Amino acid sequence: MFNINSFLHSDALGPAIEWKGYPKFNFIGGHNDNESIPITSLKESIDKIILKEGKTLAKYGLESGPQGYLPLRQFISKQLKKSASINCSEKELLVVSGSLQALDLVNQTFLKKGDTVIIEEENYGGTISRLRRIGVNMIGIPLEKDGMNIEALEQTLESLKKKKIRPRFIYTIPTIQNPTGTIMSVDKRKALIKLSKKFEIPIFEDDCYADLIFDKERPPAIKSYDNDGYVIYCGSFSKSIAPALRVGYLTADWSILSRILPYKTDAGSGSLEQMALAEFCKINFDSHIKILRNELKKKSDAICNALDKYFGSTADYNKPVGGIFVWINLPNNVDTSRLYELALKDGVAINPGNEWSINSSGDHKIRLCFGNPSIEEIDEGVKILAEICQKEFGIPLQIANS
Amino acid sequence: MFNINSFLHSDALGPAIEWKGYPKFNFIGGHNDNESIPITSLKESIDKIILKEGKTLAKYGLESGPQGYLPLRQFISKQLKKSASINCSEKELLVVSGSLQALDLVNQTFLKKGDTVIIEEENYGGTISRLRRIGVNMIGIPLEKDGMNIEALEQTLESLKKKKIRPRFIYTIPTIQNPTGTIMSVDKRKALIKLSKKFEIPIFEDDCYADLIFDKERPPAIKSYDNDGYVIYCGSFSKSIAPALRVGYLTADWSILSRILPYKTDAGSGSLEQMALAEFCKINFDSHIKILRNELKKKSDAICNALDKYFGSTADYNKPVGGIFVWINLPNNVDTSRLYELALKDGVAINPGNEWSINSSGDHKIRLCFGNPSIEEIDEGVKILAEICQKEFGIPLQIANS
Numbered sequence: 001m002f003n004i005n006s007f008l009h010s011d012a013l014g015p016a017i018e019w020k021g022y023p024k025f026n027f028i029g030g031h032n033d034n035e036s037i038p039i040t041s042l043k044e045s046i047d048k049i050i051l052k053e054g055k056t057l058a059k060y061g062l063e064s065g066p067q068g069y070l071p072l073r074q075f076i077s078k079q080l081k082k083s084a085s086i087n088c089s090e091k092e093l094l095v096v097s098g099s100l101q102a103l104d105l106v107n108q109t110f111l112k113k114g115d116t117v118i119i120e121e122e123n124y125g126g127t128i129s130r131l132r133r134i135g136v137n138m139i140g141i142p143l144e145k146d147g148m149n150i151e152a153l154e155q156t157l158e159s160l161k162k163k164k165i166r167p168r169f170i171y172t173i174p175t176i177q178n179p180t181g182t183i184m185s186v187d188k189r190k191a192l193i194k195l196s197k198k199f200e201i202p203i204f205e206d207d208c209y210a211d212l213i214f215d216k217e218r219p220p221a222i223k224s225y226d227n228d229g230y231v232i233y234c235g236s237f238s239k240s241i242a243p244a245l246r247v248g249y250l251t252a253d254w255s256i257l258s259r260i261l262p263y264k265t266d267a268g269s270g271s272l273e274q275m276a277l278a279e280f281c282k283i284n285f286d287s288h289i290k291i292l293r294n295e296l297k298k299k300s301d302a303i304c305n306a307l308d309k310y311f312g313s314t315a316d317y318n319k320p321v322g323g324i325f326v327w328i329n330l331p332n333n334v335d336t337s338r339l340y341e342l343a344l345k346d347g348v349a350i351n352p353g354n355e356w357s358i359n360s361s362g363d364h365k366i367r368l369c370f371g372n373p374s375i376e377e378i379d380e381g382v383k384i385l386a387e388i389c390q391k392e393f394g395i396p397l398q399i400a401n402s
Numbered sequence: 403m404f405n406i407n408s409f410l411h412s413d414a415l416g417p418a419i420e421w422k423g424y425p426k427f428n429f430i431g432g433h434n435d436n437e438s439i440p441i442t443s444l445k446e447s448i449d450k451i452i453l454k455e456g457k458t459l460a461k462y463g464l465e466s467g468p469q470g471y472l473p474l475r476q477f478i479s480k481q482l483k484k485s486a487s488i489n490c491s492e493k494e495l496l497v498v499s500g501s502l503q504a505l506d507l508v509n510q511t512f513l514k515k516g517d518t519v520i521i522e523e524e525n526y527g528g529t530i531s532r533l534r535r536i537g538v539n540m541i542g543i544p545l546e547k548d549g550m551n552i553e554a555l556e557q558t559l560e561s562l563k564k565k566k567i568r569p570r571f572i573y574t575i576p577t578i579q580n581p582t583g584t585i586m587s588v589d590k591r592k593a594l595i596k597l598s599k600k601f602e603i604p605i606f607e608d609d610c611y612a613d614l615i616f617d618k619e620r621p622p623a624i625k626s627y628d629n630d631g632y633v634i635y636c637g638s639f640s641k642s643i644a645p646a647l648r649v650g651y652l653t654a655d656w657s658i659l660s661r662i663l664p665y666k667t668d669a670g671s672g673s674l675e676q677m678a679l680a681e682f683c684k685i686n687f688d689s690h691i692k693i694l695r696n697e698l699k700k701k702s703d704a705i706c707n708a709l710d711k712y713f714g715s716t717a718d719y720n721k722p723v724g725g726i727f728v729w730i731n732l733p734n735n736v737d738t739s740r741l742y743e744l745a746l747k748d749g750v751a752i753n754p755g756n757e758w759s760i761n762s763s764g765d766h767k768i769r770l771c772f773g774n775p776s777i778e779e780i781d782e783g784v785k786i787l788a789e790i791c792q793k794e795f796g797i798p799l800q801i802a803n804s
Binding site for chain 2: 001002004005007008009012013014015016017018019021022029030031032033034035036037039042043046047050051054055056057058059060061062063065066067091097098100101104109110112130200202228229230238242243244245246247253254255256258259261262263265266267268269270271272273276371372
């Protein structure tokens with residue numbers, strides 16, 4: 001047999017492990033609520049668009065070219081204006097295969113091994129792992145309840161400047177920050193733009209949760225305060241419609257977008273999904289989002305109730321104001337990497353905090369996603385988790401019997 | 403304004419040019435025949451599957467995990483057995499976003515700047531440009547009517563071995579080779595496997611046109627003769643169903659596939675397209691392919707007729723036995739890079755041969771794709787091309803008036 005292991009370069013990524021199905025209590029991954037997938041109206045939208053424009057599937061890029069299906073870009077342009085106060089034309093939009101491709105494309109365009117990037121110190125695990133893989137030096141900025149600590153950011157930028165290090169970008173998830181769930185204030189958004197201009201460092205604004213604030217309107221995007229082309233903005237339909245539809249988008253000034261586009265070498269993202277979304281969204285987006293937010297809020301309530309019931313004051317967290325996850329601080333004697341391993345054996349999948357932070361601040365934290373499990377599974381899974389914690393780490397002292 | 407140009411690393415790719423629509427006579431790109439897109443049965447398939455399994459769209463990877471939608475992998479496994487004599491289980495298949503992603507993934511897994519790769523000396527432009535971008539040393543093997551010159555390949559491998567250079571893989575499009583349209587004989591397929599084992603060099607078999615032979619069955623894939631895990635095989639639905647559906651696949655021994663999978667960082671390819679294809683293909687694939695082949699054969703006949711009519715003996719080509727393109731050798735005084743530029747001004751897009759060969763063998767050749775233009779457009783476009791050639795290069799001496 002051919003021996004691949006001795007053949008590959010020594011820094012090749014290690015092998016994937018065969019997938020064996022989901023864990024019974026799945027609190028990881030940005031999965032969404034099964035029952036909220038708008039099957040009927042998606043079907044109607046597809047029926048309509050495929051009969052009308054199906055023949056265009058014969059062309060790579062349909063009749064829209066490499067930036068993605070034009071009616072979808074037109075919807076995104078309108079929607080960003082309405083919900084995020086962003087002014088961008090369809091010419092400044094690139095449809096991508098989910099916001100993960102957006103991350104990869106921006107990274108490929110900007111980064112090389114040894115580069116420096118500024119990020120919120122607790123952050124999306126997929127961002128952290130990508131930057132690690134490239135060999136980027138990540139500098140973490142602490143988070144406050146209203147977003148990044150701007151003073152710390154300014155000091156960091158000053159100190160880097162003195163060392164003649166120019167970071168490649170400031171990466172931020174300002175709205176329902178992953179994993180902390182915080183929302184950056186308008187003042188901080190404006191301050192961030194000012195710093196970006198002052199130090200001439202672009203901002204990469206990852207806004208894939210912004211549609212999911214439960215009870216109020218989202219603040220304007222950082223990008224909306226950008227008059228000088230400093231902000232690269234990405235969004236996604238994964239969280240608002242369905243994760244398995246791999247459709248996200250990037251918007252930036254054409255001078256930037258035209259440098260990112262050549263790295264997209266896949267001849268366009270799936271067109272059927274783009275067509276379906278364009279047709280669906282122009283009629284149903286707002287009403288669908290309302291229903292989805294309600295469902296997610298119920299699940300958020302359910303996980304908070306379960307945490308309170310089984311962990312009591314042992315679990316320190318802020319109640320989610322939107323999104324699909326809660327970030328929980330456990331006592332210092334709980335090693336959450338070990339908790340992760342033990343829980344998985346009992347069918348409970350969680351994100352250990354050290355994968356979601358670039359320093360030790362996450363060592364006693366966990367992230368629990370509540371979008372996909374049912375309310376019953378949420379209750380049962382959190383209970384099992386509390387029982388493991390009690391057995392292994394002696395906390396909580398008591399677990400309520402439901 | 404932020405100045406991206408002074409900010410990016412010096413080896414960043416140059417900017418994309420804004421897309422302005424297709425040329426009137428579009429003989430480039432692997433587009434397919436508009437009228438052959440099976441709209442009605444695609445719609446029926448989607449309706450059925452979305453009502454049945456639409457809720458699974460709430461999960462990244464549906465219920466199938468990171469290798470792609472299981473029923474689609476099951477169909478591919480069956481189809482590869484039936485049509486290409488390949489034995490692979492669904493566990494040895496990875497669904498990707500078109501065979502272009504397959505190329506990128508295999509390249510990322512195997513290649514670094516300075517590596518050596520063996521390819522047919524006239525080859526797919528997208529493969530050549532990818533390898534150039536990585537900085538790979540390409541060694542070209544001449545093509546004969548029945549595929550790669552195996553003696554030349556063996557000599558090349560011997561000579562590299564003496565220099566202690568181990569190529570990373572042998573890349574081949576054995577069936578309807580792009581651009582030459584040749585089909586590798588069974589004897590050469592077997593010989594290739596022998597050489598692969600002897601020199602311990604994997605083969606990357608790109609088989610995306612294999613379904614499109616007009617009048618006879620395809621030969622077994624090279625992969626079908628591989629008992630020792632030397633062959634990585636990729637295929638696609640772009641050519642057989644629709645290019646804008648971005649769905650292709652890779653199959654290899656799990657020891658190899660498990661090393662490729664970690665480079666797929668997009669959380670799966672579009673699921674709606676995978677579900678639609680799985681449902682469509684299990685009922686309609688064979689009948690659809692028959693219809694498509696007939697339509698493409700008509701267009702192949704049309705372009706050959708047009709070439710004969712307007713270019714006469716000036717255009718030297720082999721009549722396509724399948725696929726969507728014809729490779730044409732023009733007299734030595736025709737600089738086809740210049741022809742490409744002139745033709746584009748007149749609304750005729752062609753592939754100049756030098757982008758489809760790694761040495762000067764393509765300098766007087768052009769590739770014309772005939773899948774997308776109508777029969778009328780084929781005739782008119784080839785006529786305009788002949789007129790440009792006559793005016794610029796003095797050939798053909800006379801152009802027939804139709």
